[in-house]
Amino acid sequence: MKAILLAEKNQPVQRIDAPMPTAGPDEVLIKIEAAALNHRDVFIQQGLYPGIKLPAILGSDGAGIVVEVGEGVDSAWRGQAVVINPAMHWGNNPRFYGADFRILGMPDHGTFAEYIAVEKTSIHHKPTHLSFEQAAALPLAGLTAWRALMTRAALHTSGTPEKVLITGIGGGAALFALQFAVSAGAEVWVTSGSDEKLAKAKTLGATGGANYRDPDWAKTLMAQLGESQGRSMRNGYFDVIIDSAGGPGFARLIDVAAPGGRIAFFGGTTGNITDIIPPKVFFKQLSIFGSTMGTEREFADMLSFVDTHKIEPVIDKVLPIDAIEEAMKKMDSGKQFGKLILTLNGW
Known part of the structure; x- marks a missing residue:
C-alpha cells in the first residue's frame, strides 16, 4: 500500500510503498478515505514532540470503511463507515491516562496511509450527516x-x-x-x-x-x-x-x-x-x-453530541495527500481557519 512516512526529524515526509496491514485478533482493517493534519504531526517533523520514535507513518485523524475484521470482531462491522479514536489505551482512571496510553500516528503507524489496522475499541460509526472529510477532521481536536x-x-x-x-x-x-x-x-x-x-x-x-x-x-x-x-x-x-x-x-x-x-x-x-x-x-x-486528549467514554460522548446537534467541523482546505508538505507548511504558519484535510481517493 502507499503511505506517507517520516524517516528523520527535520526532514520532508516521503511517499512510500509499505506492507499491507492485516486485521489481527480484536482488530479491524480500515480503508482510509480521508485523514486530517494536526500540529502534532508538524511538531514531530520538527523534533519538538516528546518521545519521538522514527520512522513512522504519521496521522492521528482518519475516517474510512472497514474492509476486514479479525478474530473476535463481529462481522457486521465489515463495510461500515467509521471514524477512529486516536487516543488508545487510556486506562481505568478517568482522571489521568495510564502507562500504556499512546496517540495514533507515532510510535504506532497512523492514518496517512491507504489502510490501517486498529483495535475494534478504537472505531465508532461515522455520524451520517458528516462526509468522510468532515469526520476525519473530528477525532483528535474534537x-x-x-x-x-x-x-x-x-x-x-x-x-x-x-x-x-x-x-x-x-x-x-x-x-x-x-x-x-x-x-x-x-x-x-x-x-x-x-x-x-x-x-x-x-x-x-x-x-x-x-x-x-x-x-x-x-x-x-x-x-x-x-x-x-x-x-x-x-x-x-x-x-x-x-x-x-x-x-x-x-x-x-x-x-x-x-x-x-x-x-x-x-x-x-x-x-x-x-x-x-x-x-x-x-x-x-x-x-x-x-488537559490532554480524553478517555474512550469522552470520545463516545463527544461523537454523540456532534451527532445530536448536527455539528459540522470547520474545514480550511481539502488537499490530496501528495500535497502533505504544503499542508504542513500552512499549519506551521498558523494561517488556517479550521482543519486541513487530506484525501486518499486519488492514490
Missing part, C-alpha cells in the same frame, strides 16, 4: 476540546448560560470548543491575532472578541462585555476559559476570569506561563486545569 470544556472545566449546560472565552480561534481544537459551547447554550467570546478570524468566529456563533496583538486586548474585551451587559466588568466575567497558548498572556486570562471561574488549557504554543500574581487566583477562587 476530543481535546471536549475534555477541556465539558470534563475539566465542567461547562454548565442547563440553567443560566455561562460565559466562555476561547483563545486563539482558528485552530481545530479552539473551533470545536466554540461549536460545542455554542451548541450547549453558552455565550462565547474569542480572541485571535487576526481580525478576519474574529469575524469568521462570529458566523459560528461567537458573540464578540478581541485581537490579542493589541496590548490592551483584555481591557477591550471587558469593555465589550460591559457594553453587552450594561454594567461594569471590572472584576472579570468569564465563567469558563479555554486556552491553548499558555505563555505570558495567560496572566491576562486570570484578570478576565469571573470569581469562581474555571480555566482549562491544553497547549503552550507561546511558551511558559509567567507573571501570575497568586492573590488574583486565590482571592477569586479560580480553578486552573491542565
